[in-house]
Amino acid sequence: MSVSVFVTPVLIILLLLYCAKKKVNCYGTFANGAKGAVGLCLDVLPFLVTIFVAIQLFRISGLAEIVADYLGPVIECLGIPRELTELMIIRPFSGSGSLALAEQIFSTYGPDSYISRCASVIMGSSETIFYVATIYLSQTKAKRLLYAIPVALIATLASSIIACLLCRVM
Amino acid sequence: MRKIWFFMVLASLVTLLFIDPEDSINAMMNAGADAVSLTIRLLGIYAVWLGIIALVDASGLSGKIANLLDPVIDWLFGKTDKETKKYIALNMSANILGMGNACTPTGLKAMNGLDKQNNSTTASTAMIMLIVINATSLQLIPTTIIGLRQQYGSTASSDIILPTIISTLVSTALGIILVKICAKIHKKHQNRVKK
Numbered sequence: 343m344s345v346s347v348f349v350t351p352v353l354i355i356l357l358l359l360y361c362a363k364k365k366v367n368c369y370g371t372f373a374n375g376a377k378g379a380v381g382l383c384l385d386v387l388p389f390l391v392t393i394f395v396a397i398q399l400f401r402i403s404g405l406a407e408i409v410a411d412y413l414g415p416v417i418e419c420l421g422i423p424r425e426l427t428e429l430m431i432i433r434p435f436s437g438s439g440s441l442a443l444a445e446q447i448f449s450t451y452g453p454d455s456y457i458s459r460c461a462s463v464i465m466g467s468s469e470t471i472f473y474v475a476t477i478y479l480s481q482t483k484a485k486r487l488l489y490a491i492p493v494a495l496i497a498t499l500a501s502s503i504i505a506c507l508l509c510r511v512m
Numbered sequence: 513m514r515k516i517w518f519f520m521v522l523a524s525l526v527t528l529l530f531i532d533p534e535d536s537i538n539a540m541m542n543a544g545a546d547a548v549s550l551t552i553r554l555l556g557i558y559a560v561w562l563g564i565i566a567l568v569d570a571s572g573l574s575g576k577i578a579n580l581l582d583p584v585i586d587w588l589f590g591k592t593d594k595e596t597k598k599y600i601a602l603n604m605s606a607n608i609l610g611m612g613n614a615c616t617p618t619g620l621k622a623m624n625g626l627d628k629q630n631n632s633t634t635a636s637t638a639m640i641m642l643i644v645i646n647a648t649s650l651q652l653i654p655t656t657i658i659g660l661r662q663q664y665g666s667t668a669s670s671d672i673i674l675p676t677i678i679s680t681l682v683s684t685a686l687g688i689i690l691v692k693i694c695a696k697i698h699k700k701h702q703n704r705v706k707k
Contacts, residue, residue, distance in 0.1 A: 349609060349610070350609070350611055351575055353609070354564060357564065357567055357568060357571070357573070358567070360571050360573065361570070361571045362566050364570075364571045364572060366567065366570045366571050367570075368567060370571050371563075371567055372563035372564070372566060372567060373563065373566055373673075374566055375562040375564070375566025375569075375579045376559035376560065376562055376563040376566075376568070377559075377562075378558075378561075378617070378621075379555055379556075379558035379559035379562050379563045379617065380555065380559075381608055382553060382562075382617060382620055382639040383551050383555040383558060385619055385620075386620075387547065387548065387551045387555070388549060389703060390547040390550060390551055391543070391544050391547040391548070392517070393517070393547075394542050394543040394544070394546055394547040394550075395521065396520040396524075396545065397543070398519075398539045398540065398543035398546070399520070399521055399524035399528070399536065399539055399540065399543075400520050400524050400626050402524075402525035402528070402532075402535060402536075402539045402573075403525075403527040403531070403536075404531065405520075405527055405528065407525050416664055420540040422598075423600050430704075434705075437527070438536050441621070441660070444657070444660065445660065446666075448567040448660065448661065448664040448666075449664060451680060453661045453665060453666035454667055454668065455668070458704060459671075461565035462548045462654070462657045462661060462672045463672050463673045463675045463676050463679055464656050464679075465654065465656075466647075466649075466651070466654025466657050466672065466676035466679075466680070467649055467654075467676050467679035467680040467682075468683065469646065469647050469648060470647075470648055471647040471650040472513070472516075472653070473680075474643060474646050475513060475643055475647060476513070477616065477619065477620065477642075478557065478619060478642070478643050478646065479635075480620075481620045481623045481627060482623060482626075482627035482635070482639065483622045483627055483630075483631070483632070483633060484627060484629075484630065484632065484633055484634060484635040484636075485633045485634075486633060486634040486635060487513060487635050487640065488634065488635060488640060488694070488698060489690075489691075489694040489698070490635065490640040490643045490644055490647075490691075491513060491692060493640075493644050493687055493690040494643070494644050494647040494648055495685060496686070496690065497580070497644070497648045497682075497683045497684070497686040497687035497690060498647075498648060498683055500558070500683065500686055501648070501679045501680065501682045501683030501686070502679070504568040504678070504679050504682050505542055505675060505676075505679040507616060508674075508678060508679060509672075509675055510571075512671075512675050
């Protein structure tokens with residue numbers, strides 16, 4: 343058990359106490375806030391379907407592996423273990439998909455190996471870029487994202503390289 | 513985004529045509545069903561978080577957090593209205609605290625606010641900034657991964673915390689700097705087009 347499991351519950355308890363002090367109608371306010379989720383999810387759903395179709399096809403067609411094979415040497419040049427190539431490719435698209443790959447890596451190489459530690463840091467310091475961009479855009483009239491995705495990808499790649507370096511020395 | 517999606521789907525479908533044409537339509541249907549079940553799960557999660565966030569808001573805490581982060585938000589997002597600022601502040605705090613599921617609903621509300629001010633089909637710099645910050649991860653303690661490592665019998669499951677914090681900060685800082693630079697270049701380019 344790490345300290346981090348206490349963070350969220352403790353914050354919520356403090357919040358409730360603070361609300362009581364400020365005489366907020368907690369029950370009504372909570373319900374009213376929760377109502378907003380329905381609209382949000384309805385907006386997000388069509389975009390989720392769209393991106394899921396692409397990811398699913400990409401994985402079962404074996405293209406993900408082929409691309410990983412080609413990119414392997416490039417990734418290795420950058421100082422990231424070749425075994426992590428597929429993780430690096432899936433990570434920007436799918437949180438559950440990349441988590442499954444990380445589990446595979448843990449069970450193949452052991453959780454305390456260099457490769458697994460790199461995988462952990464990469465997972466911990468990156469996000470599902472395409473997923474975030476898709477659902478955030480679902481809320482807007484804007485269709486053109488300009489440089490948002492390339493910037494996020496470059497920043498993530500750079501941090502992954504640093505992650506592997508850090509795992510070597512720490 | 514449009515191009516990536518198009519080529520991913522097209523290339524995958526063509527490949528599947530040669531290996532397993534039957535599977536392609538199945539995969540698409542499964543993907544649709546997966547997306548629906550994920551949305552329903554998210555609906556519950558978002559509802560709870562939006563409920564909690566409503567409490568934060570009603571108690572006046574969100575205004576306080578927004579005031580605290582005000583200089584940072586001004587620097588990152590330029591001038592925005594108070595309501596949007598509040599959601600940006602909540603989104604960033606939820607990010608840092610690692611409440612991943614609280615990030616999305618607050619982020620979407622903030623995005624909504626930014627969009628109203630933007631009123632164009634091209635995303636504003638503030639919108640891009642919000643997406644990049646959320647897409648480069650601000651989470652300091654990777655709870656899910658630490659849990660997973662423990663599950664697989666790691667003897668030092670949390671020794672990745674420090675490298676993760678450094679790497680997260682690097683990616684977010686780099687993302688912010690790149691957005692700032694790209695925004696300048698984009699502005700110059702547009703001015704030239706106008707002339």
